[in-house]
Structure formats: structure tokens, C-alpha cells
Amino acid sequence: MADYTFFTNPMSRGQIARWALHEAGADYQQVIIDWQAKPEAFLSANPMGKVPTIVHHADGGDRAVTEAAAICLYLAEMHPEAGLLPNDGQTADYYRWTFFAAGPVEAAITAKALGFAPKAEQERMAGWGNFEKTMSTLEGHLADREWVCGDVFTMADVYVGSAVDWGLNFGTVPPNTTFVGYAERIQARAAYKTAKAIDGALIAEMKK
Numbered sequence: 001m002a003d004y005t006f007f008t009n010p011m012s013r014g015q016i017a018r019w020a021l022h023e024a025g026a027d028y029q030q031v032i033i034d035w036q037a038k039p040e041a042f043l044s045a046n047p048m049g050k051v052p053t054i055v056h057h058a059d060g061g062d063r064a065v066t067e068a069a070a071i072c073l074y075l076a077e078m079h080p081e082a083g084l085l086p087n088d089g090q091t092a093d094y095y096r097w098t099f100f101a102a103g104p105v106e107a108a109i110t111a112k113a114l115g116f117a118p119k120a121e122q123e124r125m126a127g128w129g130n131f132e133k134t135m136s137t138l139e140g141h142l143a144d145r146e147w148v149c150g151d152v153f154t155m156a157d158v159y160v161g162s163a164v165d166w167g168l169n170f171g172t173v174p175p176n177t178t179f180v181g182y183a184e185r186i187q188a189r190a191a192y193k194t195a196k197a198i199d200g201a202l203i204a205e206m207k208k
């Protein structure tokens with residue numbers, strides 16, 4: 001049995017987790033989820049019925065991990081040999097910007113895509129404030145560094161980088177030079193290319 005069962009669909013946020021699995025060098029078996037017929041093992045691991053979901057078949061028993069950001073950080077910890085963890089001085093940026101992408105960035109993009117923008121008096125309550133502020137804050141952080149934690153790639157870049165990369169592809173984040181340059185560095189990663197090729201082939205197969 002593989003170390004991980006990976007529930008995914010190629011046209012989903014599962015692409016983030018696949019990239020993370022490849023960066024970590026993890027041994028996994030995929031289960032492709034048909035939205036209309038979700039298997040019981042998947043729903044019991046994640047009652048939300050959402051992908052990505054992984055089940056780690058650890059020595060002490062199975063552990064389910066859901067939420068793409070949590071899956072990324074979990075895999076980095078389980079595979080320290082892959083060198084994706086921050087050093088002491090990078091830890092604040094590692095957590096801060098992973099959670100910034102999973103919270104404000106995700107919410108800002110989703111709200112915009114759904115046609116919702118908080119009124120000025122609602123911005124204090126909305127965790128992302130407003131779309132422009134969220135995007136310019138992330139841009140400001142990435143503007144003068146190669147990666148989220150400085151000059152070293154960490155697992156934070158899998159999650160933050162996926163948000164930027166997907167956003168540029170779907171026209172939901174502004175195509176400024178900072179985001180475009182960061183996405184180019186992301187796309188040059190060997191594990192990114194391997195993971196995207198697998199999902200790309202699965203998507204092509206599904207479209208036949």
C-alpha cells in the first residue's frame with residue numbers, strides 16, 4: 001500500500017496537493033473523484049466531500065488531512081528530507097503568507113468571481129477587507145524577494161504560488177510584473193511540471 005491515498009479531481013484544487021506530493025517526494029495512490037458518485041471512503045475521510053483530501057497511512061493509524069493549505073504544510077513536515085520547511089528566521093513568513101493566501105486571497109478571489117464586493121462599511125467585517133488591498137498586500141510582499149520566505153523555496157510557495165498561478169490563468173489576479181515573475185519561477189520547478197503533466201493528461205482523457 002502507498003503511504004498516502006490522494007482523493008482528487010484533475011480539474012480542481014487537487015492540483016495544488018498533487019504538486020505538494022511531488023515536491024515532498026511522497027508515495028501516493030490517487031483516487032479520482034466523480035462529483036456525481038463520491039465513494040464512501042472519501043466521504044468518511046472528508047464529510048465535506050471536497051478535494052483535495054489525503055489519507056496518510058501512518059504507522060500509528062490513518063490520518064485524514066483536508067484543505068489544500070493544510071495538506072501542503074503537513075507534507076512538508078512529514079518529509080523534512082525534501083527541504084521544504086522554513087528555517088527559524090523564515091517561519092513567520094512561512095505561516096503568515098500561507099494563511100494569508102488560504103484566507104484573504106482565497107476569499108477575495110472567490111467573492112470577486114461570484115460578483116460580490118463588500119461595501120466600504122462592510123470591509124472591517126470582511127477578512128479580506130477588499131480585493132485591491134489584498135492583492136496589493138501580497139504583491140508588496142513578493143515584490144522584493146524570489147520566494148515567500150526570501151531566497152529559498154519552501155512549501156509555502158506551493159500554496160501561495162498556486163493561488164497566483166491559477167489567478168493569472170483565470171484572469172482573477174492582476175497580471176503585474178511581480179505576480180508574473182513569481183509564476184514563471186513557480187512553473188520552472190521540476191515537481192510542478194511533473195504534477196501538472198499528470199493532471200493535464202487526466203483532463204485530456206476526461207474530455208475524450
Ligand SMILES: N[C@@H](CCC(=O)N[C@@H](CS)C(=O)NCC(=O)O)C(=O)O
Nearest residue numbers: 012013035049050051052067068069
Ligand atoms: N477549502 C478547500 C476547498 C476545496 C474545494 O472547494 N474543492 C472543490 C474543487 S476545487 C470541490 O471539491 N468541489 C466539489 C464539491 O464541492 O462537490 C481547500 O482549500 O482545499
